[in-house]
Amino acid sequence: MAQKPSxxxxxxxxxxxxxSRRNYIFDTIREAFRLFGFRQIxxxxxxxxxxxxxxxxxxxxxxxxxxxxxxxxxxxxxxALIDNKDTVRLAAKLCDRGLRYDLTVPFARFVVQHRDELxxxxxxxxxxxxxxxxxxxxxxxxxxxxxxADIVGSDSLINxxxxxxxxxxxxxxxxxxxxxxxxxRKILAGIxxxxxAPDKLVDITxxxxxxxxxxxxxxxxxxxxxxxxxxxxxxxxxxxxIDGTGDERIAKLGALLASSPTGTKGVEELRTVYEGSLxxxxxxxxxxxxxxxxxxxxxxxTIIEVKALDAEIGSxxxxxxxxxLTGVFGLDGISGVGISFGADRIYDVILALNLFPDETAQxxxxxxxxxxxxxxEASLAIIKKLRACGISAExxxxxxxxxxxxGFANAMNVPFFAIIGESELAEGTIxxxxxxxxxxxxxxxxxxxxxxx
Amino acid sequence: MAQKPSxxxxxxxxxxxxxSRRNYIFDTIREAFRLFGFRQIxxxxxxxxxxxxxxxxxxxxxxxxxxxxxxxxxxxxxxALIDNKDTVRLAAKLCDRGLRYDLTVPFARFVVQHRDELxxxxxxxxxxxxxxxxxxxxxxxxxxxxxxADIVGSDSLINxxxxxxxxxxxxxxxxxxxxxxxxxRKILAGIxxxxxAPDKLVDITxxxxxxxxxxxxxxxxxxxxxxxxxxxxxxxxxxxxIDGTGDERIAKLGALLASSPTGTKGVEELRTVYEGSLxxxxxxxxxxxxxxxxxxxxxxxTIIEVKALDAEIGSxxxxxxxxxLTGVFGLDGISGVGISFGADRIYDVILALNLFPDETAQxxxxxxxxxxxxxxEASLAIIKKLRACGISAExxxxxxxxxxxxGFANAMNVPFFAIIGESELAEGTIxxxxxxxxxxxxxxxxxxxxxxx
Numbered sequence: 001m002a003q004k005p006s007x008x009x010x011x012x013x014x015x016x017x018x019x020s021r022r023n024y025i026f027d028t029i030r031e032a033f034r035l036f037g038f039r040q041i042x043x044x045x046x047x048x049x050x051x052x053x054x055x056x057x058x059x060x061x062x063x064x065x066x067x068x069x070x071x072x073x074x075x076x077x078x079x080a081l082i083d084n085k086d087t088v089r090l091a092a093k094l095c096d097r098g099l100r101y102d103l104t105v106p107f108a109r110f111v112v113q114h115r116d117e118l119x120x121x122x123x124x125x126x127x128x129x130x131x132x133x134x135x136x137x138x139x140x141x142x143x144x145x146x147x148x149a150d151i152v153g154s155d156s157l158i159n160x161x162x163x164x165x166x167x168x169x170x171x172x173x174x175x176x177x178x179x180x181x182x183x184x185r186k187i188l189a190g191i192x193x194x195x196x197a198p199d200k201l202v203d204i205t206x207x208x209x210x211x212x213x214x215x216x217x218x219x220x221x222x223x224x225x226x227x228x229x230x231x232x233x234x235x236x237x238x239x240x241x242i243d244g245t246g247d248e249r250i251a252k253l254g255a256l257l258a259s260s261p262t263g264t265k266g267v268e269e270l271r272t273v274y275e276g277s278l279x280x281x282x283x284x285x286x287x288x289x290x291x292x293x294x295x296x297x298x299x300x301x302t303i304i305e306v307k308a309l310d311a312e313i314g315s316x317x318x319x320x321x322x323x324x325l326t327g328v329f330g331l332d333g334i335s336g337v338g339i340s341f342g343a344d345r346i347y348d349v350i351l352a353l354n355l356f357p358d359e360t361a362q363x364x365x366x367x368x369x370x371x372x373x374x375x376x377e378a379s380l381a382i383i384k385k386l387r388a389c390g391i392s393a394e395x396x397x398x399x400x401x402x403x404x405x406x407g408f409a410n411a412m413n414v415p416f417f418a419i420i421g422e423s424e425l426a427e428g429t430i431x432x433x434x435x436x437x438x439x440x441x442x443x444x445x446x447x448x449x450x451x452x453x
Numbered sequence: 454m455a456q457k458p459s460x461x462x463x464x465x466x467x468x469x470x471x472x473s474r475r476n477y478i479f480d481t482i483r484e485a486f487r488l489f490g491f492r493q494i495x496x497x498x499x500x501x502x503x504x505x506x507x508x509x510x511x512x513x514x515x516x517x518x519x520x521x522x523x524x525x526x527x528x529x530x531x532x533a534l535i536d537n538k539d540t541v542r543l544a545a546k547l548c549d550r551g552l553r554y555d556l557t558v559p560f561a562r563f564v565v566q567h568r569d570e571l572x573x574x575x576x577x578x579x580x581x582x583x584x585x586x587x588x589x590x591x592x593x594x595x596x597x598x599x600x601x602a603d604i605v606g607s608d609s610l611i612n613x614x615x616x617x618x619x620x621x622x623x624x625x626x627x628x629x630x631x632x633x634x635x636x637x638r639k640i641l642a643g644i645x646x647x648x649x650a651p652d653k654l655v656d657i658t659x660x661x662x663x664x665x666x667x668x669x670x671x672x673x674x675x676x677x678x679x680x681x682x683x684x685x686x687x688x689x690x691x692x693x694x695i696d697g698t699g700d701e702r703i704a705k706l707g708a709l710l711a712s713s714p715t716g717t718k719g720v721e722e723l724r725t726v727y728e729g730s731l732x733x734x735x736x737x738x739x740x741x742x743x744x745x746x747x748x749x750x751x752x753x754x755t756i757i758e759v760k761a762l763d764a765e766i767g768s769x770x771x772x773x774x775x776x777x778l779t780g781v782f783g784l785d786g787i788s789g790v791g792i793s794f795g796a797d798r799i800y801d802v803i804l805a806l807n808l809f810p811d812e813t814a815q816x817x818x819x820x821x822x823x824x825x826x827x828x829x830e831a832s833l834a835i836i837k838k839l840r841a842c843g844i845s846a847e848x849x850x851x852x853x854x855x856x857x858x859x860g861f862a863n864a865m866n867v868p869f870f871a872i873i874g875e876s877e878l879a880e881g882t883i884x885x886x887x888x889x890x891x892x893x894x895x896x897x898x899x900x901x902x903x904x905x906x
Contacts, residue, residue: 005504005562005782008550011497013563015570016577019493035840037817037847039469040476044460044596045498045552045582046518051458065499066521068548070586074538082535085527094547095521097461099498109458110466117468119864121850124469129498133523143497156850158829165837280833329458364490376611380733384618387488394490397574397609411572 010134010142020360021347022145025174026127029147029341032169036162038125038149043106045129046097053092055105055328063132065142066095099131103148103340104325111152112329120153139344150338152325157269159337160302160321161276164286167306167317167339172283174346175355177309178316179285183292184270185299185320187253190263191290194256195235197228204228205293208240212291216240242290246274249288266301273302285309298322304339311349317341366416366432366452367409368395369402375420382420382430382445389449409435416452463587463595473813475800478627479580482600482794485622489615491578491602496559498582499550506545508558508781516585518595519548552584556601556793557778564605565782573606592797603791605778610722612790613755613774614729617739620759620770620792625736627799628808630762631769632738636745637723638752638773640706643716644743647709648688650681657681658746661693665744669693695743699727702741719754726755738762751775757792764802770794819869819885819905820862821848822855828873835873835883835898842902862888869905 007013014022033040046067053061073094074082081090100106103126111118127147134140149166151159164180171178192201203226207219219240220233228236242252250271257263270288277286284306294303301321308316319339326334350356366386368379379395386393396405409417419431430448433440443451460466467475486493499520506514526547527535534543553559556579564571580600587593602619604612617633624631645654656679660672672693673686681689695705703724710716723741730739737759747756754774761769772792779787803809819839821832832848839846849858862870872884883901886893896904 004566005501006566007497007562008499008501011499013497013567014495015567016492016494019495023493035843035845037820037845039816040472041469042467042472044464044466045584046461046464046596048458048461062523065523067552068519068521068544070515070518072538072540073544074540085525087525087527091521091526099520109460113457113459114466114468119861123847131498143499151850154850156823156852158823158833158848158850161833162847162850165833169840276830276833279830280837363492367490370609370611377729377732380611380614380618380729384733387622390488392488392490394576394615395611397604397607397611397615399609408572 008142010136010140012141012143016363017361020362021350021356022343024356024360025343025346025350026145026147028173029170029343030125030127032166032173033125033149035169036123036149036166038123041107041110041124041126042128043100043103043110043126045099045131047100047106047109049092049096049098051109051329052098052101052105056101060101063134064101065099065131065133066091067097067099068094069096100128101132102130103128103146104338107148107150108326108329111334112326112331115331121151121159122153123149123151125149139348141344145343147341147343148338149340150336152334152336155335157272157276157302160269160273160304161280163304163319163337163339164273164277164282165280167304168282168284170317170341171306174350176316176346176349176353177284178306179287179309180282181287181289181292181305181307182270182274183289183303184266185301185303186262186266187257187270187290188266188293190257190260190266191236191239193260193262194239195228195232197232200226200228200232202297204236208236208291209293211240239290246278246286246288249290250274253288253290269301294318294320300324300335302337308349311352313345313349315342316345316349361413362415363412364392364394364414366391366393366418366448367405367412367414368393368418368420369405370396370399371419371421372399375422375425378425379418379420382418382448385445386449386452389453391449391452418448461595463589463593465594465596469816470814473815474803474809475796477809477813478796478799478803479598479600481626482623482796483578483580485619485626486578486602488622489576489602489619491576494560494563494577494579495581496553496556496563496579498552498584500553500559500562502545502549502551504562504782505551505554505558509554513554516587517554518552518584518586519544520550520552521547522549553581554585555583556581556599557791560601560603561779561782564787565779565784568784574604574612575606576602576604578602592801594797598796600794600796601791602793603778603789605787605789608788610725610729610755613722613726613757614733616757616772616790616792617726617730617735618733620757621735621737623770623794624759627803629769629799629802629806630737631759632740632762633735634740634742634745634758634760635723635727636742636756637719638754638756639715639719640710640723640743641719641746643710643713643719644689644692646713646715647692648681648685650685653679653681653685655750657689661689661744662746664693692743699731699739699741702743703727706741706743722754747771747773753777753788755790761802764805766798766802768795769798769802814866815868816865817845817847817867819844819846819871819901820858820865820867821846821871821873822858823849823852824872824874825852828875828878831878832871832873835871835901838898839902839905842906844902844905871901 077093129143129145131143192198207222223233242249254267299320300323303320305315306317321337323335383393417433429442431442530546582596582598584596645651660675664672676686695702707720752773753776756773758768759770774790776788778789836846870886882895884895
């Protein structure tokens, strides 16, 4: 036999049971998006490389999957590039297109391309796979889905409050207890200003982002390595050690950052989002966390991160506000705020906590046995009626041994096995076997739908 | 401003209204698949080129999108291939992976790869995009969705009868009047035998497939060009001119093909599927069509094609039975039968016939006006309750001029516009404006859900 074919490294097939579970997650997220008024878009898997290159840093450019041009892809390529084996610049000639790396850049491209048709504020959601030529490892794949919701064209903090409500709805409905961590990039900027190191904002945030993992002393060592003065590090300490309730933290931050207009603005935004969220109520814990940084170069206001309380895993959702989504495509002034759900991690949490509903393990509601042509014809007529009632139903296609058919029903985790044999055919009845406990009952054809439902 | 970015040639963005309509089609198909007991799988967008190459003919190989290897993709590539600009063989070295071209080959790969975990018969469905480097033209794209359902591991003709019922359910629910055309490859083989040209089976079917378009005389000319003798062409004519009801056609075919065991088998299969389908009932027209051929190299039994009766467009669905799905991957004996729905053509038919439900043009059910902080807070609390009742609801995020907010509600095609202004806030009421006719009513907060639903 030929070599067994397989999926490319870092990619996956999804089996029926995995699809059922994934759909449960996607459907829950999609339904929340819909209830909040977000509207779905889709963009093509491939984008022009000119759209993608330079948007994810040098490292990101390397992780783009590039598509070889069709036809004579060497035509017009500078021979020197080939001779010098300058693979990076040569790739740019061999390939005009690449696979999307995330949903944000294609969305920015979408907004610019269709700006004349769009009504602002525009609330869009998008659930599609993305591709990264990362080294595959546990929990990291080369193809994975992102679920993004963004509002562009509105500065109102109501959007932040709504997004937190939406996070809360999704995780409440999935049964996952979560903490939503909240911060504001302007607070981080204010802190950098306050300690006299406004140019060190990125270094500060990269370092303090690790407090949870390595502790404050190690963070301080790293800050010193990154060139912060001992005075700056000492000034930072009380801010990082802020504790108490959310209200207390906000009050302390307000006092500490009073001299920084940017910091004060950040505290005010944080307060509005925090109080507005509590007023509406959340099932989730809502934590003010000054150490939360998240892709700082990109965000300019609110920063959000969601962690599962009962599972040791990184963040399962997050997002924030950005000032200039489309500037890179020459269209300024489009600000927005958005969140993203990590479907793979959410899947792992639900599986670990055994929270998938039983239905996700089931296929069809009722499988009819096959006793031959006449019985099958009678079964198919009833199956047709069941389907019209919304009940999934099927017949074992072959007249196989009953043991095999029942074994199949078991393997498929079918709740009901229905039998129309010779005697049932004569009497116009159906024998219905409940697979869970093996109990059997004989019912009339028009009673089946009611019992199975 | 920089050059306006765009999607690559032959690919499309889908706007919210397009997505809403597409989801209506996909949801209808998916629900039918589910009711019939098909189980969803997904495979990765990229497959190893070794999986894809040679499966679609030489022309198909050229239409595969190939992905440039990561890192130093020139390493180990024979210099002669580069110097000779042998782009076809060079591409095989530069690229290990390609984008899937259809859903059938990945499904075959899936069955072989996971054969130890699969219970046969396996009823799978798959709804995913595929990519072809075809020259883009009206209605032909480089990225498009396929919706496939197959049963593998069962020879029973009940599967065919079920698939026809499923076609009927999908198009009935979409409101599209269709004719389902039915034939059997064994009949075509029997015909080739009968007229003394069994080796000309492919030529005969390619030619007679065009009868609808060019007429029988032109077909006969083509058959002569393809090397059929005048005697064979004369013998073929009465078969191609078979007419009458389905039953009559089957009887005539049975008589004409009586001397061919293969042909007789085909007629018997056709009769079983035809009579079984009529016994269960179909909304669709069911036509026996001897000229139906459809990718004959692949199919070995039943052939199905669905055409819309009220639109001039090619087939909108089709499929058939095949003997050996996975033989190309070294696993013999897996036969099956399947159908595929063409989402883009179905979209065009529904749009042309104006059959999309009104809801597909709507976003949120109710948009609340924004009159400032206090009013917004009250609105958000009610919005939260509406969402808990399954009603999509949102607030205009900014306290903008009322004209702008109403204009937005109009543009979004929102059925209800809700106002909580100063007086409503004082009285604990909501003013609800029905956008269709402009009528307004003032209601209590707990009445809103009932009215909107």
